[in-house]
Each structure stands twice: as C-alpha cells, then as structure tokens.
Amino acid sequence: MSTGPIPPSASRSLDRPRPTDQSDVRRHNAALVLDCVDAAGPLSRARVAAHTGLTRATVGTIVDELIAAGLVSEKGTRAPSGVGRPGTDLALRPEGAGGVGLEINVDGYVASVVDLAGTVRHRAARSGDLRGRTATAVLRTAARLVDDAVAAAYDLGIPVRGIGVAVPGLVDLGEQVLRLAPNLGWTDVRVVERLRSYAVTTWPSPMVLDNEANLAALGELWVGGHGSADSFVLVNGDVGVGAGVVLDGRLHRGTRGFGGELGHLTVAPDGPECRCGARGCLEQVAGLDFILRQAGVRDAPRTGEDAVAPLLARLARGDERAVAAVRQAGESLGVGVAALVNLFDVETVVLGGIFAPLFPWLDEPLRAVVRRRVLSAAWAPLTVRPSALGRDAAVIGAAYAPLRDLLADPLGADASVA
Amino acid sequence: MSTGPIPPSASRSLDRPRPTDQSDVRRHNAALVLDCVDAAGPLSRARVAAHTGLTRATVGTIVDELIAAGLVSEKGTRAPSGVGRPGTDLALRPEGAGGVGLEINVDGYVASVVDLAGTVRHRAARSGDLRGRTATAVLRTAARLVDDAVAAAYDLGIPVRGIGVAVPGLVDLGEQVLRLAPNLGWTDVRVVERLRSYAVTTWPSPMVLDNEANLAALGELWVGGHGSADSFVLVNGDVGVGAGVVLDGRLHRGTRGFGGELGHLTVAPDGPECRCGARGCLEQVAGLDFILRQAGVRDAPRTGEDAVAPLLARLARGDERAVAAVRQAGESLGVGVAALVNLFDVETVVLGGIFAPLFPWLDEPLRAVVRRRVLSAAWAPLTVRPSALGRDAAVIGAAYAPLRDLLADPLGADASVA
DNA sequence: TATATTCGTTCAGCGCCCAAACATACTCGT
DNA sequence: ACGAGTATGTTTGGGCGCTGAACGAATATA
Numbered sequence: 025m026s027t028g029p030i031p032p033s034a035s036r037s038l039d040r041p042r043p044t045d046q047s048d049v050r051r052h053n054a055a056l057v058l059d060c061v062d063a064a065g066p067l068s069r070a071r072v073a074a075h076t077g078l079t080r081a082t083v084g085t086i087v088d089e090l091i092a093a094g095l096v097s098e099k100g101t102r103a104p105s106g107v108g109r110p111g112t113d114l115a116l117r118p119e120g121a122g123g124v125g126l127e128i129n130v131d132g133y134v135a136s137v138v139d140l141a142g143t144v145r146h147r148a149a150r151s152g153d154l155r156g157r158t159a160t161a162v163l164r165t166a167a168r169l170v171d172d173a174v175a176a177a178y179d180l181g182i183p184v185r186g187i188g189v190a191v192p193g194l195v196d197l198g199e200q201v202l203r204l205a206p207n208l209g210w211t212d213v214r215v216v217e218r219l220r221s222y223a224v225t226t227w228p229s230p231m232v233l234d235n236e237a238n239l240a241a242l243g244e245l246w247v248g249g250h251g252s253a254d255s256f257v258l259v260n261g262d263v264g265v266g267a268g269v270v271l272d273g274r275l276h277r278g279t280r281g282f283g284g285e286l287g288h289l290t291v292a293p294d295g296p297e298c299r300c301g302a303r304g305c306l307e308q309v310a311g312l313d314f315i316l317r318q319a320g321v322r323d324a325p326r327t328g329e330d331a332v333a334p335l336l337a338r339l340a341r342g343d344e345r346a347v348a349a350v351r352q353a354g355e356s357l358g359v360g361v362a363a364l365v366n367l368f369d370v371e372t373v374v375l376g377g378i379f380a381p382l383f384p385w386l387d388e389p390l391r392a393v394v395r396r397r398v399l400s401a402a403w404a405p406l407t408v409r410p411s412a413l414g415r416d417a418a419v420i421g422a423a424y425a426p427l428r429d430l431l432a433d434p435l436g437a438d439a440s441v442a
Numbered sequence: 443m444s445t446g447p448i449p450p451s452a453s454r455s456l457d458r459p460r461p462t463d464q465s466d467v468r469r470h471n472a473a474l475v476l477d478c479v480d481a482a483g484p485l486s487r488a489r490v491a492a493h494t495g496l497t498r499a500t501v502g503t504i505v506d507e508l509i510a511a512g513l514v515s516e517k518g519t520r521a522p523s524g525v526g527r528p529g530t531d532l533a534l535r536p537e538g539a540g541g542v543g544l545e546i547n548v549d550g551y552v553a554s555v556v557d558l559a560g561t562v563r564h565r566a567a568r569s570g571d572l573r574g575r576t577a578t579a580v581l582r583t584a585a586r587l588v589d590d591a592v593a594a595a596y597d598l599g600i601p602v603r604g605i606g607v608a609v610p611g612l613v614d615l616g617e618q619v620l621r622l623a624p625n626l627g628w629t630d631v632r633v634v635e636r637l638r639s640y641a642v643t644t645w646p647s648p649m650v651l652d653n654e655a656n657l658a659a660l661g662e663l664w665v666g667g668h669g670s671a672d673s674f675v676l677v678n679g680d681v682g683v684g685a686g687v688v689l690d691g692r693l694h695r696g697t698r699g700f701g702g703e704l705g706h707l708t709v710a711p712d713g714p715e716c717r718c719g720a721r722g723c724l725e726q727v728a729g730l731d732f733i734l735r736q737a738g739v740r741d742a743p744r745t746g747e748d749a750v751a752p753l754l755a756r757l758a759r760g761d762e763r764a765v766a767a768v769r770q771a772g773e774s775l776g777v778g779v780a781a782l783v784n785l786f787d788v789e790t791v792v793l794g795g796i797f798a799p800l801f802p803w804l805d806e807p808l809r810a811v812v813r814r815r816v817l818s819a820a821w822a823p824l825t826v827r828p829s830a831l832g833r834d835a836a837v838i839g840a841a842y843a844p845l846r847d848l849l850a851d852p853l854g855a856d857a858s859v860a
Numbered sequence: 861t862a863t864a865t866t867c868g869t870t871c872a873g874c875g876c877c878c879a880a881a882c883a884t885a886c887t888c889g890t
Numbered sequence: 891a892c893g894a895g896t897a898t899g900t901t902t903g904g905g906c907g908c909t910g911a912a913c914g915a916a917t918a919t920a
Contacts, residue, residue, distance in 0.1 A: 041477070043496045044470045045908050046876045052462045053877085059459070070898055078461045079878055084899065101885090108897025109885040267785065276689055276786065285784040288815065290709070290777055302815045359708055363781060366703040367685065368694065397706065397720045463877050464906050471908085488867055497909055502868065519916090526866025527916040863920080870913075875906105882901075889894085 050086075051433050053078060057086045058095060058434045061114050066099055068111025087114060089435050094183070095120040095140065116140060121430055122182035124173045124228075125423025126219075127190040127236060128166055130154055130207045131330075134416065135169035137177045137184070138423035140430075142247030144416070146176040159213045167222035174225050186230035186426025189215055190239040190418040197277075200233045232425050235277075236418040240411075241268025242275055243421025244374055246428060248412040256372035257364050258411070259286060259357070261379035265307040271368065287311065291359045310356040312378055318349035332378045339385055347385060354386035358393025365398050365406060376411035383410035468504075469851050471496060475504045476513060476852045479532050484517055486529025505532060507853050512538040512601070513558065534558060539848055540600035542591045542646075543841025544637075545608040545654060546584055548572055548625045549748075552834065553587035555595045555602070556841035558848075560665030562834070564594040577631045585640035592643050604648035604844025607633055608657040608836040615695075618651045650843050653695075654836040658829075659686025660693055661839025662792055664846060666830040674790035675782050676829070677704060677775070679797035683725040689786065705729065709777045728774040730796055736767035750796045757803055765803060772804035776811025783816050783824060794829035801828035 056076050061067060064075060073083040090096040097120075099113040118141035126135045131153060137146035148169055154162055170187060177184045193205030200216040216231045241258040254273035260266045265287035269276045287307030288298065295304030308314060312331060316322075321335050338346035361373050375383055387408060394406055413420050430436075474494050479485060482493060491501040508514040515538075517531040536559035544553045549571060555564035566587055572580055588605065595602045611623030618634040634649045659676040672691035678684045683705035687694045705725030706716065713722035726732060730749060734740075739753050756764035779791050793801055805826060812824055831838050848854075 041474055041494070043474060043494055043500075043908090044467045046464065046467065046874085046906095047908095049462045049464065049467060049876060056459055056461060068898070076459070076461055080899065081879085081901080082461075082877060084901095085876090106897080107887045107895070109887095109899080111898055269785065271689070271694055272692075274690075285787075288784050289781050290815070294712075363707050364785070366706050367687065367782070367785065397708070461877090464875095464908090467876095467907060486867070498868065499870080499910085500908060502870095503907090524866085525864075525918045527868080529867055861920100863918100865916100865918080867915080867917100868913105869915100871911090872909105874909085876908105878903105878905085880902090880904105882899100884898075884900095885896100886898100887894105887896080890892090 051436065053082065054086050054090065054434050055432050057083060058090060058116075058431060061090075061096055062116045062431070066113040066115045068113055070111055072114065093120070093435060095430075095434055118143060119180065119182045121185045121427060122177050122180075123423040123426040124170060124177065124184055124187045125190070125419040125421070125425075126166055126170055126173075126187065127239075127419040127422060128154070128162065128208075128215075129192055129236065129418075133162075133166050133169060134419045135166070135173040136416070136419045136423055137173050137180070137182065138247070138420055138427070139182055140427060142420070142424065144420065145180055145182065146173055147416075147419075148172055154208060156209060159208075159210050159215075159218070162208075163213075163215065163218045164222050167219050167224075170219065170227065171223060171225045174227060184228045185430050186228055186232065188239065188422030188425040189219065189231065189233045190236040190422040191215060191233065192236050195233055195235050197234065200231070202233065228426075230426050230429065232422075234422070234425070237266045237268050238275055238277055239421035239425065240376060240413075240417035241270055241421070242428075243413055243417040243419075243424060244268075244376070244411060245270050245273065245275070246424050247420055248374070248417070255368075255370050256374055257361075257368065257370050258374045258376050258417075259361065259379060261310070261312065261375070261377040261382075263307075263312045265311055265357075265360070267364065269364075269368065269370075271370070286360050286364070289360050289363055291356050306356060306360045310353040310360070315349050315353050315378075315382075318352060319343070319346040320349075321346070332381055336381055339382075350382055350385040351389045353382075354389035355393050357386065358390040359397065361390060361406075361408075362394045362397035365394065371405075372407045372409070374409060374411050376414075376417055380410040380414055469854065471500065472504050472508065472852050473850050475501060476508060476534075476849060479508075479514055480534045480849070484531040484533045486531055488529050490532065511853060513848075513852055514538070536561060537598065537600045539603045539845060540595050540598075541841040541844040542588060542595065542602055542605045543608070543837040543839070543843075544584055544588050544591075544605065545657075545837040545840060546572070546580065546626075546633075547610055547654065547836075551580075551584050551587060552837045553584075553591040554834070554837045554841055555591050555598070555600065556665070556838055556845070557600055558845060560838070560842065562838065563598055563600065564591055565834075565837075566590055572626060574627060577626075577628050577633075577636070580626075581631075581633065581636045582640050585637050585642075588637065588645065589641060589643045592645060602646045603848050604646055604650065606657065606840030606843040607637065607649065607651045608654040608840040609633060609651065610654050613651055613653050615652065618649070620651065646844075648844050648847065650840075652840070652843070655684045655686050656693055656695055657839035657843065658794060658831075658835035659688055659839070660846075661831055661835040661837075661842060662686075662794070662829060663688050663691065663693070664842050665838055666792070666835070673786075673788050674792055675779075675786065675788050676792045676794050676835075677779065677782075677797060679728070679730065679793070679795040679800075681725075681730045683729055683775075683778070685782065687782075687786065687788075689788070704778050704782070707778050707781060709774050724774060724778045728771040728778070733767050733771050733796075733800075736770060737761070737764040738767075739764070750799055754799055757800075768800055768803040769807045771800075772807035773811050775804065776808040777815065779808060779824075779826070780812045780815035783812065789823075790825045790827070792827060792829050794831075794835055795833070798828040798832050 060072050060075050069083050069087055070080055073080045096114050097117040099115050101110055101112055118139040120140050122137050122139045124137055132151040134149040136144050139145050191202050194203040196203050202213045202215045204211055216233050237260055244258055255271050258268040267286035288305045290304050291306045292304035292309055296308050297303050298305035298308050319335055411417055478490050478493050487501050487505055488498055491498045514532050515535040517533050519528055519530050536557040538558050540555050540557045542555055550569040552567040554562050557563050609620050612621045614621050620631045620633045622629055634651050655678055662676050673689050676686040685704035706723045708722050709724045710722035710727055714726050715721050716723035716726050737753055829835055
C-alpha cells in the first residue's frame, strides 16, 4: 500500500540521484495527504493531520490546493459524532482525474477509461486474430479506440492525465519502443510515436508503454484491492506462463526487462521438450496447450480466455479427464509457486489469465504441493487467490499508470475543470 | 550504487509513511554530497556541485558540516590543471567512522572493525564447533571479541558508529531476537540484549542483528566493489545452499524473513530425499555433503571452508572423481541459477561460501546449463563471479551496516574527534 | 600588468513547515 | 437558556534550507 519515504514515480524512474529542495517536501507531503484521504476513506482535515503526522496548518493549505486541483472534494459537515466542532469530511474526487488504457494483444485490443478511484468508466474491445497483421494496420485501428476513449472521458467530465499502452512483448521503456513481440511478429515498433501520429482527437501528453504482464501486475497492485499485501506474485496463464513480481510495492522488471519467466522453470526434467530447448519447463505441463490436450478438448481456440470456455463446461459437469488434467496442472504450478515462495517469501500469489477461472480446481492440488515443498509453510501461510481484475488487469494497469504519477505528485501540473 | 530519491535506512526501515520537512531535505542532500565524494573520488566543491546539481553555496555549507563531523577532509590544493582558480579537493576520511561486526557461526566466531572506506582494520576469529554449546557460553565469549574490536577501533582513532551481529538463523528484526538457529540448537535468543549485558567496555549504541546470508549479500553490495551492479544474487554454499537477492540496491528479505531458500528448489525430482521432505532439492545435489561424498573425500570436517581444503587439493592435482563431483554440482547449481535468472533477470550472480574457492571448476558447467535454460541468455549475458569478500562477507556486512545508516544521514548524530 | 576564468563565500529572497494563538461550531451540565 | 469544555479550521510569526547573484581569491593567458 505505502512505499518508502518518497513515493517513486511509476513510469519514469530517474535513477540518477537528484538534489532535493522545499518543493520536493511539498510534493511528498501533498502525496501523503492525498494517499491518506484515498486510503482511509472520508476524513476531516484534523484527522488527516493526526494520521499523517503533519500539522493541521500544513494539511489545511495542502487540502486547499488539492481541492483547487479538483482531486479532493468536501463532503459537507459530518454528522456530529461527539463533543467539539465537527469537521468537514474530505473525500477523493473520482472524476477529478482519469487515465486511458490500451491493450494490444494477440486476440484483439481493448481500450478503457479508469477514474481516480480505479473504477472502469468506459470500455471498448475489438476481438480478432492479430497475428500476421502489420503494425500499421493494427495501430491505426487501435488509435481509433483510444480516440473514442478520450472522447468518452471528456463526455464524463473526467480530465485525462495520460495514456498507458500494454503490449505483449519486450519493451524498451526509455525509448518507448516495442523491441520484440514474437506472437505478433513485430520488431522495433515505435508504438507510442505511431499511435500518436494516427490520433484524430487531441491526446493528453504523457504516454507510457510497457509489457502487458508488468502492467497487469501493477493493475493488481494498484486497484486489485489487496488490502495491505504489497508483496505478491501474479502468475499469468495462457499458452505461456509468466509471472509479475511485486515486492514492497515495487514491480521488478529485471535488469533488462526480461524476467518473470516462470514458464521456463524446470518442473519435470523427464517431461516433453520445450521450444526454449530445455526439458520439463513449467509451461509444458501447466500451460494452456497441455491442459487442453490432457483434458481432451480439441474444439477450442488456442489462446485467450475463450479457449477455456469448453474446458470450464466439462469441469462444471465433473468430467473426470478434465478435472484430472487441471489437477495435474495445479500440481505442476505448485512446484513453480513453491520455488517462488522459497526464493521470495511472498505471502500472496495471484492467479491470472486462464488460471483465474480455473482457480476452484487448481487451488487444492496447488496448495498441497506448496505445503509439502515450502520450508516455512507452517509459519508463513500462503494466500492463493484468483485475480480480482481478471482479463482486464493489463488495460486497467495501463490506464492507471498515469494516475499513479499524479498521486505521487498531485500538484505538479495545472488544475482541472469541474 | 545509488538508490532512489531518498536513500532508505538499511537496518530500521519504518515503512509507515512519514511527513517530510526541511531537515529531510538537508539529510538527503548531505547524503548526496557525501556519496558523491565517496564514489567519484577526490573532487572540488565546485565539481561536487556540478555533479549533484546542487548550488555551490549549498555544497559549501554541507561540506563544512561534513568536515566538522570528521567524515570528509580537504586534501590541499589540487595541482592546477587549467585556467581559473584551482579547487581544493575533498576526500572521504576513512577513519572518520567505523563499524564493528560480529559473526556467530557453527564453526566459530569472527569480529572485525571496518572503516568508512570499507577496509578491514581489525580482525579476530575463534574457531571451534559451537553446536550444542549454550547461548550463554557462546555469547559471553563473543562479547569478549567485540570488546577487543571496540578497543582496537579506539586505538586506531576510529569512532565506532554501531555494531552489527550476523547469526545463522531466522531473525526477528524488530525485536532483535534470534528466533531459530537449527544448527546451533537455539530458539528465541535475545542476542543483542544478552551480548550487551556481557560487555566489559562501553559499546556504541546502535546494534543490529540479522541473518548471516542477508548481511553477506549486503556486504557484497556495499564493499564488494561491484561497480554499477546493484542487482545480483549471492548464492552461498555450505551444507545448505542459500541465496541473498539484491534488486536495485535493495536486499529482499521476504515478507517474514524467510526467503532466499534456493537450496530447496527442485532440481532432480528423482533425486535423494531431503530433510525438508521433498525430493531432489538443490542442496542435496550441490551442497557440501553431496560434493564431498561424490568426490570420495571422507577425512574432512563437515562444515565451513576448512572442509573444502582436502577437496581443493584433489582438484588441483586433477583427481577425476573430484573434478566430476564438482562439475556435477555446478550443473545442478546451473539449474538453480537459471531459475533465478529467469525469474529476476539479474545480470550478476556471485558465488560465495564454499562455492567461491570452487569457482574455477564450477564456472564452466554452470554457465553451460544456464545458457541452455535461460531464454534471454543471448541478449542478456550473465556474469558469474566468486565473492570478492569470501568467507568474511557476513562480518563485513555486519560491520558496515551501521555505516550505511551513517552515510544515509551523515549529520544526524554528533560530530567526532580527529 | 591586465583580463578572462574558475573557485569558494556571503547575502538577500523565497518557500515550506511548525508552534501557538485565535475564531468557529458543537456538546454537555446546570 | 447559557456558559464551560472540546475539537476543528485558519491566521501569524519564526526557523530552516535552498537559490541566485554578487564579491573576493587564485591561476592562466595575452
């Protein structure tokens, strides 16, 4: 939930050490106040002061500015609940700011508008196999979706603070280039630049580009409602199996943006050969292909969430072969999760992608394996739960990314309209 | 090398968000200046200003205070190397502060004094099997070593800023209690409190207690001289195999202080049964016991670095059985390292403990396995190297821990003598 | 010797937080 | 009904730390 002394910027992290001055103090304390109002529900100024440790005077001036910026609103006098002058409650103003998210995937794209409270206010999707289509064709259509989303936000009266784009591949964060997207067959596509050039309406300035797994993990972190769990691993299942590692509220992308390749952990050395060259990779014995094959499901698309629909039907009616297949996948997954837990000691594992709907059948075998393999299982009970955001985690994370920057620096830019 | 905007305190990390005021600005900038002087060698005030982005005026006042605190010294006028008035060079004063470290292990204890530059200025060790001995007996003797170290620091004119204690077991950082040390047979020992009560001389106030693997990783990070690598994994070999994970200059202890249990990663499902209950754990096929057994070495102690001496002798003369044993361990280790790299995308792996002296024989088979199993191996070359600090990594990390706190807040406490 | 250049210091100015005092609004007791 | 008590929100003076510009100092160049 809360990070270090000064909340690090989500997208642009200048790791070069910078000098600090009073304006940073203001920035930090403004973020602190806003976070307090956001997290601890409606509160009076005095309670915010007590909660943050700031003076009432300081909170007063900061709140004034936050109200002027449209991020916080006074909810009128609270019903007097004791002696003394009752305070005026402050609350986050959800429509005070919003973000637009775009996810480009192999089986279609989605765009959405998310407000400051993390609520999805607009959503538009196009399905269809994108493999083999040129970047130009895809991005042109995607830009139309973003246009619509920006317009929808305008109609809702929500000022858009930025646009996040999630893509299935390796991303150069600094240059904002999609270096490699194997499933799309793209290399070195300047996604942000190209999208902008196809824009019809005027788009707000900050745009961020990131890998979809990363943004999905961030989405879970930011709006997934984990309560206090700021360390978790999001295990995403599809044809491949990936993981987004969040420790102490920080996503770990790895030194070069690789990482999270849970799928190629060795689980069964005598298992089938993997496309990576090794044997017994987790994704060979827990990925979508394996499950469908084992379960005897043949009449299904080979990717995406639609692929599990027929499987779910069989599971629901108790098809033994299907149940056994998923159980076996759950056990394999347990080996991977056990490794994660042994290495990171995370207390929460979130199952996303196709694993989310399969959770009821995966849960028990997975836990059993983890219990057997994790040294500290007795002391540190592991929470395993399905993704709260489901398939939309990445879009939501993308849309919310600019809002995180805003929350970290609420008074940095100009104010906004009502 | 450099972390986020405000360097987080190493030992006590108050994760509750705090308000910030001008004193934090000062703290941060003082740390920035000191870090600049430390890292970028002797520099004039003006160059420090240019390098940090602060004003010359600000740097001037901060440097005055750092000199008053004894942490920085003027090295006289530099040889004029161009037009304009030459600047007076500033340098870190190594004897401006020091830390005392104590490591308690199964096969003895070590105490040392480390100065601000990371140089070991005093070292005293006692060998001997500590298993089964009572905490009281051990801690009483250990306190004597610390007494000596404190006295030695005094004789050297180095003001001691704190004492770090490394123990082989599970530590409660907040309560400073050693919860469980299986190899020593201890439970719930208030190490810091007890040590203090046995002290003869006066010990400086901050004492920190941590797991030896964690402190070894921090030692490598702080004084191991990695250059710019602030993300790495320290793989420590002994009877067990542990890992210290450092990402972006931050050590990850895990939610509850477990974690880094690389030894119980599954490597060979059909392998021997492990004491943890599972089969094929890494430490069963790469740990000290396995290597010695496989190599046919019987006349050796069962733990510590002494245990590898006879093995090293055989390796040096090309004993085939020994070479094969280590090679096999290297391959198993490669599987574990590959998993680490896949999950974290670290670019550096440091081999410590018994793996450090065995590095020349482990390196090649380990790399081969990693190359085969890691997806991104082609793009992201992995650096594997032996620990720079060797067996003393944990003591050095322990001794340096208080100094990290000092570097993060150089003007927090009182000044010191010359 | 005069000028340009760089270094280090000094001095107002400003922004921010804090502490304390003040005005406000409501409850409680008589 | 009315004052005492309590909690909220605002105003004011003070301190601290950074900035920017100006100034003396030390050296190279013309």
